[in-house]
Amino acid sequence: MTNNTAFRDLMAFQRQTEALGLVAERLGWDQETMMPSGAADQRGEEMAAMEGMLHARRTDPRIADWLEAAEAPDAAGEAQVRLIRRSYDRAVKVPGDLAEALARLTSVAQGIWAEARAKGDVAAFLPTLAEVLALKRQEAAALAAGGDLYDALIDDYEPGATAENLGAMFGRMRPRLVALRAAVLEKPVPKALSGHFSAESQMRMARDLASAFGYDWSRGRIDLAVHPFSSGGGNDSRITTRVVETDPFNCFYSTIHEVGHSSYELAIDPDYGMTPIGHGCSMGVHESQSRIYENQIGRSRAFTGWMFQEMRDRFGAFDMPSEDAFFAAVNRVQPGFIRTEADEVHYNLHIMMRFDLERALIRGDLAVTDLEAAWNDRFKADFGVAVDTPAHGMLQDVHWSCGLFGYFPTYTLGNVYAGCLHQALRVAVPDLDSQLAKGDTSAATGWLRENLQRHGGLRTPRATIAHACGFEPHEGPLLDYLETKFAGLYGL
Amino acid sequence: MTNNTAFRDLMAFQRQTEALGLVAERLGWDQETMMPSGAADQRGEEMAAMEGMLHARRTDPRIADWLEAAEAPDAAGEAQVRLIRRSYDRAVKVPGDLAEALARLTSVAQGIWAEARAKGDVAAFLPTLAEVLALKRQEAAALAAGGDLYDALIDDYEPGATAENLGAMFGRMRPRLVALRAAVLEKPVPKALSGHFSAESQMRMARDLASAFGYDWSRGRIDLAVHPFSSGGGNDSRITTRVVETDPFNCFYSTIHEVGHSSYELAIDPDYGMTPIGHGCSMGVHESQSRIYENQIGRSRAFTGWMFQEMRDRFGAFDMPSEDAFFAAVNRVQPGFIRTEADEVHYNLHIMMRFDLERALIRGDLAVTDLEAAWNDRFKADFGVAVDTPAHGMLQDVHWSCGLFGYFPTYTLGNVYAGCLHQALRVAVPDLDSQLAKGDTSAATGWLRENLQRHGGLRTPRATIAHACGFEPHEGPLLDYLETKFAGLYGL
Numbered sequence: 001m002t003n004n005t006a007f008r009d010l011m012a013f014q015r016q017t018e019a020l021g022l023v024a025e026r027l028g029w030d031q032e033t034m035m036p037s038g039a040a041d042q043r044g045e046e047m048a049a050m051e052g053m054l055h056a057r058r059t060d061p062r063i064a065d066w067l068e069a070a071e072a073p074d075a076a077g078e079a080q081v082r083l084i085r086r087s088y089d090r091a092v093k094v095p096g097d098l099a100e101a102l103a104r105l106t107s108v109a110q111g112i113w114a115e116a117r118a119k120g121d122v123a124a125f126l127p128t129l130a131e132v133l134a135l136k137r138q139e140a141a142a143l144a145a146g147g148d149l150y151d152a153l154i155d156d157y158e159p160g161a162t163a164e165n166l167g168a169m170f171g172r173m174r175p176r177l178v179a180l181r182a183a184v185l186e187k188p189v190p191k192a193l194s195g196h197f198s199a200e201s202q203m204r205m206a207r208d209l210a211s212a213f214g215y216d217w218s219r220g221r222i223d224l225a226v227h228p229f230s231s232g233g234g235n236d237s238r239i240t241t242r243v244v245e246t247d248p249f250n251c252f253y254s255t256i257h258e259v260g261h262s263s264y265e266l267a268i269d270p271d272y273g274m275t276p277i278g279h280g281c282s283m284g285v286h287e288s289q290s291r292i293y294e295n296q297i298g299r300s301r302a303f304t305g306w307m308f309q310e311m312r313d314r315f316g317a318f319d320m321p322s323e324d325a326f327f328a329a330v331n332r333v334q335p336g337f338i339r340t341e342a343d344e345v346h347y348n349l350h351i352m353m354r355f356d357l358e359r360a361l362i363r364g365d366l367a368v369t370d371l372e373a374a375w376n377d378r379f380k381a382d383f384g385v386a387v388d389t390p391a392h393g394m395l396q397d398v399h400w401s402c403g404l405f406g407y408f409p410t411y412t413l414g415n416v417y418a419g420c421l422h423q424a425l426r427v428a429v430p431d432l433d434s435q436l437a438k439g440d441t442s443a444a445t446g447w448l449r450e451n452l453q454r455h456g457g458l459r460t461p462r463a464t465i466a467h468a469c470g471f472e473p474h475e476g477p478l479l480d481y482l483e484t485k486f487a488g489l490y491g492l
Numbered sequence: 493m494t495n496n497t498a499f500r501d502l503m504a505f506q507r508q509t510e511a512l513g514l515v516a517e518r519l520g521w522d523q524e525t526m527m528p529s530g531a532a533d534q535r536g537e538e539m540a541a542m543e544g545m546l547h548a549r550r551t552d553p554r555i556a557d558w559l560e561a562a563e564a565p566d567a568a569g570e571a572q573v574r575l576i577r578r579s580y581d582r583a584v585k586v587p588g589d590l591a592e593a594l595a596r597l598t599s600v601a602q603g604i605w606a607e608a609r610a611k612g613d614v615a616a617f618l619p620t621l622a623e624v625l626a627l628k629r630q631e632a633a634a635l636a637a638g639g640d641l642y643d644a645l646i647d648d649y650e651p652g653a654t655a656e657n658l659g660a661m662f663g664r665m666r667p668r669l670v671a672l673r674a675a676v677l678e679k680p681v682p683k684a685l686s687g688h689f690s691a692e693s694q695m696r697m698a699r700d701l702a703s704a705f706g707y708d709w710s711r712g713r714i715d716l717a718v719h720p721f722s723s724g725g726g727n728d729s730r731i732t733t734r735v736v737e738t739d740p741f742n743c744f745y746s747t748i749h750e751v752g753h754s755s756y757e758l759a760i761d762p763d764y765g766m767t768p769i770g771h772g773c774s775m776g777v778h779e780s781q782s783r784i785y786e787n788q789i790g791r792s793r794a795f796t797g798w799m800f801q802e803m804r805d806r807f808g809a810f811d812m813p814s815e816d817a818f819f820a821a822v823n824r825v826q827p828g829f830i831r832t833e834a835d836e837v838h839y840n841l842h843i844m845m846r847f848d849l850e851r852a853l854i855r856g857d858l859a860v861t862d863l864e865a866a867w868n869d870r871f872k873a874d875f876g877v878a879v880d881t882p883a884h885g886m887l888q889d890v891h892w893s894c895g896l897f898g899y900f901p902t903y904t905l906g907n908v909y910a911g912c913l914h915q916a917l918r919v920a921v922p923d924l925d926s927q928l929a930k931g932d933t934s935a936a937t938g939w940l941r942e943n944l945q946r947h948g949g950l951r952t953p954r955a956t957i958a959h960a961c962g963f964e965p966h967e968g969p970l971l972d973y974l975e976t977k978f979a980g981l982y983g984l
Contacts, residue, residue, distance in 0.1 A: 023542060
């Protein structure tokens with residue numbers, strides 16, 4: 001076996017694994033959008049069979065031999081080898097029966113969580129959460145090999161990130177966010193959007209918003225889902241949204257957010273298709289794309305001005321006096337229980353709270369039986385409001401039931417990266433606002449495509465951001481952006 | 493390894509293979525209904541990866557060991573072992589590189605066929621057809637092991653059927669069909685349905701027709717597809733239909749046909765779910781269900797009477813004077829080029845022609861370069877009309893481009909089986925017509941469910957029909973039914 005042959009064989013094997021992974025992802029999409037309800041149990045078996053098969057491929061002993069012999073022909077090849085080695089090393093560290101037990105448990109646990117949330121019954125969820133946590137701690141121990149358990153889990157979503165670095169960054173962000181929040185909340189609350197906006201018209205506008213952000217309909221589609229998500233990659237990346245007839249912003253900004261995720265996948269260099277570097281390079285970098293589409297662009301004064309006129313054309317006159325009032329309504333700051341509905345000022349405070357709580361859970365410093373009290377105490381302290389029901393508290397997010405510990409911090413990391421990218425974008429495209437005011441995002445999305453999206457997983461997450469921005473990522477630009485934006489909006 | 497352990501291990505392995513097979517089938521459904529057009533190439537790779545993985549499982553050498561040691565605990569277990577042995581024996585006979593070459597070629601060949609058909613360019617398709625044929629003949633030779641090549645291919649779709657038996661049956665059917673056709677064509681052509689029927693109303697009625705035939709919406713759904721099909725099994729079997737606004741019968745009878753297929757899958761004993769006997773037992777038996785739903789029930793005087801009133805309620809008055817005239821319009825006999833649009837009198841003549849032609853191709857008695865002339869000569873002789881364009885002739889069906897040689901005869905076999913089942917059903921439910929006249933198919937579908945559908949692949953195809961009917965299947969009942977029905981309609 002020559003070195004070139006080993007690399008080629010490795011990549012051919014990997015290409016099939018990637019194809020099968022895309023199939024599994026499509027199956028997940030189907031489950032949330034198309035599947036008849038009576039097919040749920042059968043689908044569980046189908047997913048388990050796919051996961052079992054994929055796990056067998058990811059731990060195939062031939063990979064070790066190929067990796068040992070492979071010599072990458074170029075920088076992209078080196079990145080491929082790096083990612084395959086990383087995935088293989090992680091996969092073989094976790095015993096097969098543990099991986100299987102986790103897959104089985106978390107698929108059931110989601111249903112138990114959903115039922116507990118609907119009933120507001122924390123006690124009904126705790127035994128399951130304890131089981132998930134126990135298995136995740138076993139998994140983390142297997143992965144960490146003596147290192148920090150929580151770091152080992154974070155690394156799955158954000159390679160290279162550590163709890164220490166994230167914690168330090170959150171520590172630097174927190175005082176400025178708290179101060180901004182306090183200043184804003186002293187001011188009068190802007191008028192909210194009200195009225196009835198038909199589902200059909202919302203979906204039509206959602207499609208046009210996706211088009212305005214350059215979504216490639218020949219390689220995607222939009223459907224309804226209870227919890228919006230994007231799915232797939234290569235030449236097939238689909239988005240979902242939801243419709244609340246009294247709250248069109250829910251639909252519109254969910255759509256723009258998911259378009260950010262999908263556009264990233266669709267923009268990756270076709271030469272990387274069906275290979276390890278043919279995906280967004282981390283959860284944090286992925287979230288930076290959805291967030292900059294949604295917030296820095298989609299919630300800007302310029303773009304919301306265009307949106308306001310579009311909405312008037314479509315929905316007739318509604319109760320909002322001006323573009324400025326509309327801009328304020330889009331960016332209304334109010335303490336709320338639900339992370340996914342939080343404004344830009346509160347959002348990262350939600351994440352910091354989850355970060356501290358799940359880190360304590362994984363490290364064994366917090367028992368699941370004490371989680372509800374810890375959540376409610378912290379929420380009262382940070383948000384000034386007492387949690388009224390568990391569905392507004394520790395039962396609000398699906399993540400822990402799925403075993404997604406270490407995922408939450410990537411949301412804030414995504415916001416921080418979006419802040420950096422936005423700063424660089426403003427320098428690169430000085431007249432951005434005049435374009436956004438016409439609903440034209442092409443310069444912004446084009447800059448992101450060229451400088452970040454097309455590179456996929458070629459570089460590490462931080463290097464990906466640094467390459468696009470020309471500076472090392474840090475929290476400063478996001479905080480500056482938030483302080484400037486909300487100072488203007490609230491007359492601070 | 494005890495015998496019980498071997499059987500259990502075999503079934504556990506098979507269960508996962510079944511689950512993965514269902515995933516591949518769902519992927520096919522997505523391709524025809526949901527997939528964005530730009531994803532086609534990628535989907536080809538995904539399908540190939542699934543097929544490669546499934547082929548590896550079907551030829552896994554452990555299956556031979558398990559089969560040798562396994563002792564089935566009961567009759568169902570014996571049927572499982574029989575089907576697994578059959579599948580394994582066939583799979584290992586075909587060399588892996590041949591199976592792969594066929595998969596790759598036929599996926600490309602479909603596109604070449606579609607383009608050739610659109611351009612009416614036979615020459616553009618012939619080289620590809622020659623390649624497909626050459627590989628299929630190689631495959632047939634590997635499977636036949638010295639026996640008849642065409643028989644080896646038929647056996648894939650209709651275990652136990654042979655060209656000799658089918659040819660003999662077609663020989664017995666042909667004179668009576670030709671005579672019936674001649675007699676009908678001497679009579680005046682009944683009035684056809686005309687008018688414009690909105691797509692939305694057609695789809696609403698298609699849903700209600702599916703409901704009228706007992707389709708289980710909690711385990712299925714309906715979508716649009718260019719060529720209607722049904723897909724999936726167990727607790728997830730979906731149907732598709734199409735809409736032509738000037739021809740609602742196209743939508744309605746496509747829907748009923750696919751409901752027949754899906755209802756069969758959904759009715760199989762849940763204990764057989766995700767196992768080899770948890771599917772319809774052959775293409776012929778499957779087609780018997782779609783055909784009896786569509787023709788013997790759906791095109792009966794009683795049921796069309798109900799449909800006529802339903803259409804008047806939905807579409808307002810349209811140009812059709814009475815239930816009798818509507819019944820005649822539904823069952824209008826006219827020579828036509830296209831098999832899938834053929835009436836009950838002409839349909840089997842289309843099949844007999846394809847049977848003779850493809851049998852000659854596989855046996856090497858007909859060269860692909862002579863196929864068009866052979867087709868056109870035979871069509872003129874059988875249908876009295878000269879083929880005007882290849883899309884109406886040898887390019888009309890996708891089958892040969894997919895390598896589906898030996899599939900066509902199962903359509904007529906399905907009609908023959910439907911004839912048998914209909915005869916037995918009329919005996920079992922003497923007042924069937926009074927129920928159908930109210931749009932109530934529950935006695936008919938209930939009888940089929942109880943006597944045929946729930947058994948899945950427990951018995952061989954002929955034994956399945958014989959078990960339901962109480963007599964060995966033969967062509968007599970179908971021919972009697974056709975002669976009686978069209979004598980009444982045309983006053984013969």
